[in-house]
Amino acid sequence: MSTQKASTNGIVITLHDIHKTFGEHEILKGISLEVHQGEVLAILGSSGSGKTTLLRCINALEIPASGTVSIDGQKIDYSQKHSRQDVLHLRRKTAMVFQSYNLFRNKTALQNVMEGLHVVQKKSRDEARQEARKALADVGLSEFEDRYPVQLSGGQQQRVSIARALALKPSVILFDEPTSALDPELVSDVNEAITAVAKTGVTMIIVTHEIGFARRVASQVVFVDQGRILERGTPEEVIDHPKEPRVQAFISKLSYK
Amino acid sequence: MDLDYDFMISDLPTVLAGLPKTLILTFWSMLFAIAMAVVFGGLILSRVPILKQSVIIINTFIKGVPLTVQLLFCYYAVPYVAKGCNGFLGYQYNPRHIPYFAAAVFALAANFGAYITDVVVSSMRAVDRGQYEAADAVGMNKFQGITHLIIPQAAVISIPSMTNYFIWLLKGTALASIVNVVEMLTTAKISAADGYQYLEAYIDAAVIYWAVCAGIEFMMGRFEHHIGFFMRQPESRVRPISS
Ligand SMILES: Nc1ncnc2c1ncn2[C@@H]1O[C@H](COP(=O)(O)OP(=O)(O)OP(=O)(O)O)[C@@H](O)[C@H]1O
Numbered sequence: 001m002s003t004q005k006a007s008t009n010g011i012v013i014t015l016h017d018i019h020k021t022f023g024e025h026e027i028l029k030g031i032s033l034e035v036h037q038g039e040v041l042a043i044l045g046s047s048g049s050g051k052t053t054l055l056r057c058i059n060a061l062e063i064p065a066s067g068t069v070s071i072d073g074q075k076i077d078y079s080q081k082h083s084r085q086d087v088l089h090l091r092r093k094t095a096m097v098f099q100s101y102n103l104f105r106n107k108t109a110l111q112n113v114m115e116g117l118h119v120v121q122k123k124s125r126d127e128a129r130q131e132a133r134k135a136l137a138d139v140g141l142s143e144f145e146d147r148y149p150v151q152l153s154g155g156q157q158q159r160v161s162i163a164r165a166l167a168l169k170p171s172v173i174l175f176d177e178p179t180s181a182l183d184p185e186l187v188s189d190v191n192e193a194i195t196a197v198a199k200t201g202v203t204m205i206i207v208t209h210e211i212g213f214a215r216r217v218a219s220q221v222v223f224v225d226q227g228r229i230l231e232r233g234t235p236e237e238v239i240d241h242p243k244e245p246r247v248q249a250f251i252s253k254l255s256y257k
Numbered sequence: 258m259d260l261d262y263d264f265m266i267s268d269l270p271t272v273l274a275g276l277p278k279t280l281i282l283t284f285w286s287m288l289f290a291i292a293m294a295v296v297f298g299g300l301i302l303s304r305v306p307i308l309k310q311s312v313i314i315i316n317t318f319i320k321g322v323p324l325t326v327q328l329l330f331c332y333y334a335v336p337y338v339a340k341g342c343n344g345f346l347g348y349q350y351n352p353r354h355i356p357y358f359a360a361a362v363f364a365l366a367a368n369f370g371a372y373i374t375d376v377v378v379s380s381m382r383a384v385d386r387g388q389y390e391a392a393d394a395v396g397m398n399k400f401q402g403i404t405h406l407i408i409p410q411a412a413v414i415s416i417p418s419m420t421n422y423f424i425w426l427l428k429g430t431a432l433a434s435i436v437n438v439v440e441m442l443t444t445a446k447i448s449a450a451d452g453y454q455y456l457e458a459y460i461d462a463a464v465i466y467w468a469v470c471a472g473i474e475f476m477m478g479r480f481e482h483h484i485g486f487f488m489r490q491p492e493s494r495v496r497p498i499s500s
């Protein structure tokens with residue numbers, strides 16, 4: 001058994017020494033971090049540094065080669081045998097917002113949000129519908145509940161996907177560059193929705209290239225470089241006064257664009 | 258060449274009377290073909306060892322043998338199989354009523370099932386990977402994701418190919434005339450025998466085949482348009498280049 005209850009002390013997520021390889025390449029070379037309840041962690045780093053892979057290791061969309069992930073009492077040590085059930089239980093502590101939205105195409109906006117509540121959390125249809133409507137209202141999309149994804153703009157789709165994540169009431173919501181596929185004029189709507197969710201005290205981990213947004217919304221920032229965390233701290237520390245030259249170069253390149 | 262137009266017109270209802278048999282044969286063959294394709298496709302997709310390879314070998318074999326040969330094989334095999342089944346599930350073997358219809362359905366279903374297996378597999382694979390990941394990310398298990406999200410989308414993706422095979426199968430049932438099944442083509446042939454007006458009767462049959470196939474294609478097109486709109490690619494919003 002690798003799943004066990006652990007006392008949390010306000011720490012919701014613990015990653016310990018996560019390694020991940022694709023074929024010959026070691027993409028994550030030992031990542032450890034902790035996220036406290038209600039905290040917003042921003043993950044920065046240049047393209048190909050392993051940010052997406054790290055995020056996907058947290059909800060086991062990618063299975064790490066070794067290391068432990070523990071979320072709100074569910075723990076998997078990947079160096080030991082773990083079952084599909086362990087993975088499912090861990091994953092159900094999380095929700096994810098993808099870069100390309102990935103709304104269920106055969107479901108309306110409302111059904112997209114209801115689906116996990118009804119099918120996974122076994123809530124009755126009525127209860128699921130009620131909670132889904134509330135989540136859609138939170139992202140300002142009540143009047144679009146009967147639209148299918150193809151009938152929504154990118155920004156609206158991404159807000160539905162945020163509602164879908166929110167409604168699950170997970171211990172943490174993972175965002176992978178939630179606005180990078182959007183037309184520029186739609187970015188602020190989505191960022192506002194994320195900021196609103198953050199204010200409700202939901203724990204979040206956000207991979208982003210938007211330094212300004214990270215600066216505003218994050219309480220902790222880590223900079224990933226070649227599969228390692230190169231620098232970590234508060235937004236003031238990492239974004240305003242980075243110590244590492246590579247981080248300095250990265251920040252200045254993005255800020256003056 | 259003189260066509261007997263009067264006979265052609267008067268014979269049309271007679272030939273048309275054979276259409277239900279053709280449609281019934283098509284329907285049953287398609288039903289079993291799809292059932293076979295779903296089972297075989299499932300085995301291929303779930304990569305069940307040995308079974309997957311067996312399915313692929315069986316399908317390659319079926320595809321490599323002409324349909325006519327398969328029909329003839331079933332035609333000559335069915336008396337033995339029927340005799341062997343005597344007493345099974347209450348079936349009474351009767352040498353005067355060899356189940357040729359069932360034999361034709363078997364041959365057609367096996368033949369088209371092999372091809373439709375590919376449709377099932379490719380349609381399931383055509384569903385965006387992101388849909389599988391989204392299903393995982395909301396915590397669904399494989400079964401929940403496949404039944405609630407992947408199959409409904411794959412079904413819509415498969416409609417055009419399924420329609421093509423259905424039409425191909427409908428026309429393929431004409432071959433069943435060589436194995437004693439009285440479907441529309443045989444009906445036409447019989448009606449022409451008295452006056453040796455085969456050309457006229459076959460033209461009638463051709464017109465009906467064409468009308469039915471065109472009708473099915475049209476209806477399935479509308480059906481897909483109606484039910485499958487959620488799978489359409491959103492119109493690409495090309496932003497005007499401001500000068
Ligand atoms: N499924 C995979 N198979 C093989 N290599 C992969 C796979 N996924 C990612 N990689 C490799 O892992 C490295 C890190 O990828 P990752 O997507 O995590 O980077 P990233 O930091 O998210 O980059 P970006 O900012 O461009 O999104 C890349 O070199 C990539 O090619």
Ligand SMILES: [Mg+2]
Nearest residue numbers: 051052053177
């Ligand atoms: Mg990425």
